Amino acid sequence: MTLTEWPTGLAEPVRFTSDMEIIRDDEFETIAELVSTLRRVMETAEADEGRARRAVHARCQGLVRGELAVIENLHPRLLQGLFAEPRVYPVLLRFSTNPGDRFDLGASVPRGVALKVLGVDGERLPGADPSPTQDFVMADSPAFSASDARTFLKSLKLLTATTDEPQVLKKAASAALRGVEALIEAIGGSSATLALLDSRRAAHVLASTFFSQAPLLFGPYVAKLQLAPVGPELASLRHEAIEHRGRPDALREAVADFFESQSATFELRAQLLTDRATMPVEDASVIWPEARSPHLPLARITVPPQPVWDAARAEGADESLSFSPWQGLAAHRPLGSIMRARRPAYDMSASFRASRNGCPIHNPRSEADLPF
Numbered sequence: 001m002t003l004t005e006w007p008t009g010l011a012e013p014v015r016f017t018s019d020m021e022i023i024r025d026d027e028f029e030t031i032a033e034l035v036s037t038l039r040r041v042m043e044t045a046e047a048d049e050g051r052a053r054r055a056v057h058a059r060c061q062g063l064v065r066g067e068l069a070v071i072e073n074l075h076p077r078l079l080q081g082l083f084a085e086p087r088v089y090p091v092l093l094r095f096s097t098n099p100g101d102r103f104d105l106g107a108s109v110p111r112g113v114a115l116k117v118l119g120v121d122g123e124r125l126p127g128a129d130p131s132p133t134q135d136f137v138m139a140d141s142p143a144f145s146a147s148d149a150r151t152f153l154k155s156l157k158l159l160t161a162t163t164d165e166p167q168v169l170k171k172a173a174s175a176a177l178r179g180v181e182a183l184i185e186a187i188g189g190s191s192a193t194l195a196l197l198d199s200r201r202a203a204h205v206l207a208s209t210f211f212s213q214a215p216l217l218f219g220p221y222v223a224k225l226q227l228a229p230v231g232p233e234l235a236s237l238r239h240e241a242i243e244h245r246g247r248p249d250a251l252r253e254a255v256a257d258f259f260e261s262q263s264a265t266f267e268l269r270a271q272l273l274t275d276r277a278t279m280p281v282e283d284a285s286v287i288w289p290e291a292r293s294p295h296l297p298l299a300r301i302t303v304p305p306q307p308v309w310d311a312a313r314a315e316g317a318d319e320s321l322s323f324s325p326w327q328g329l330a331a332h333r334p335l336g337s338i339m340r341a342r343r344p345a346y347d348m349s350a351s352f353r354a355s356r357n358g359c360p361i362h363n364p365r366s367e368a369d370l371p372f
Contacts, residue, residue: 006075007294013077013221013272020222020281021335027149031341034153035348042352052356055349057096057112057139060318061205062255062308065370066091068117068268070299078270080219081331082120082134083298090367091301092116094323095205095255111140113210113227114323115268115301118366123330131363134328136268137342138210138227144284148337151285204237205251206258214284215273216325217333222273222281224288226295231265233258256308264303269295284338316371319359322350327363 006012024030038055046052072086079085094114120134146152212225229235237258244250258264271293273279279288307313324346325334334342354361364370 006077007296010293011274013218013223013274013293014276015220016217016222016335020276022282023340024148024150024337027337027340030150030153031344034149034156034341035344037153037156038345039348039352042349046356052353054353055345057098057110057114059097060094060309060313061097061252062093062095062259063313063317063372064093064095064259064303064306064308065367065372066093066264066301066303068115068299068301071297074298075296077221077272078296078298080221081122081217081329082117089120090118092118092321092370093301093303094318094321097205097251111205111208111210113138113208115227116321116323116327116364118364120329125326125328125330125333128327129363131365133363133365134332135323135325136212136225136227136328137323137325138212138225140208140210141213142211142224142226143287144213144338146338147283147285149341150337152338152341204240204242204254204258206234206255206264207237207240212325214338215281215335216339217331217335218270218272219331222279222335223270226269226271227301228267228269228295229264230267230300233262234264234266252309259303259305259308261305263305266301266303267297268299268301269297271295281336284336310372312372319353319357320362320371322346322353322361322363324350 042052042055045058068089068091070083070086070088074083074086082089092115094116096112096114098110098112115134115136115138117134117136118132120132124130144152146155207229209229210227215222215224217223229237240254242250242254247253271288271290273281273288274293278286278292280286324342325339326343326346334340350361353359362369
């Protein structure tokens with residue numbers, strides 16, 4: 001793509017207007033109850049494990065450094081925020097699964113990746129840490145399991161209302177993130193879709209494609225983001241099933257084996273909102289149609305060979321770092337009910353870990369601040 005070209009047949013992106021966001025009268029109370037429920041899960045897990053873990057995506061499967069290079073000659077519509085100029089930034093990638101305990105990873109647990117881009121200058125989001133970073137938090141499904149915070153709270157409450165058993169609560173949090181099919185399983189039913197999910201979840205973490213699921217500002221426009229593996233090294237992992245039985249660290253070991261001698265390349269892409277009718281901002285459960293708006297490349301992320309998990313990462317980096325879509329530039333403000341709920345939920349999770357584990361959370365200003 002050159003500076004003067006726009007994909008043939010692709011509509012122009014719609015500019016953001018405030019009426020795209022609709023805040024319910026009870027949203028404050030809903031989010032407060034959601035945060036309280038997640039805190040209960042964290043407190044119960046801490047009592048069981050003796051250490052506070054993240055509310056969701058607690059199990060790190062690899063923490064690595066890389067470089068994010070904004071693609072040259074992007075179309076002017078894509079020159080927004082972090083991507084306004086063809087710069088190269090240091091970046092951290094945290095691959096994860098939910099929940100944080102060590103039960104059978106053959107279950108259809110969501111996969112996630114969190115990016116922290118360092119050295120990003122520009123107007124910050126109100127209330128964001130002043131450190132020059134931009135976070136993106138993504139999962140391996142193109143849409144969220146619930147349309148909004150109220151719907152997600154209903155699912156989570158249904159699954160957590162009748163137990164204080166640590167393993168059940170942690171599995172319930174994972175089930176709520178998986179949506180309706182998980183509710184079938186939670187009450188003792190079966191589902192063909194879940195069987196397919198279990199098969200997919202046995203695949204290599206690095207072969208996953210990740211999505212922001214909910215939208216965010218993209219300068220004057222609105223977009224969802226995608227992180228996709230590219231290149232032959234990662235393509236070879238797509239059909240590699242991970243044997244997890246009796247191996248609680250199977251996914252992390254597979255990531256470590258790959259990065260012991262190989263590099264990985266990912267492409268960060270934007271799907272711009274081009275049609276308000278089929279691409280709602282408030283309903284995070286809707287998959288935006290690729291036919292109306294394909295994912296357009298913004299940047300390449302390269303990760304060289306390196307350890308993915310050692311004492312410095314386990315005891316320093318993973319404990320002291322937090323990731324939030326609300327940590328970043330005003331040009332990439334998160335949008336919609338699910339994103340608004342994430343701000344206090346992620347803040348609670350970080351402060352809970354810091355207070356219980358005695359390890360302050362800090363946001364690195366540069367590579368020199370990293371503990372590994």
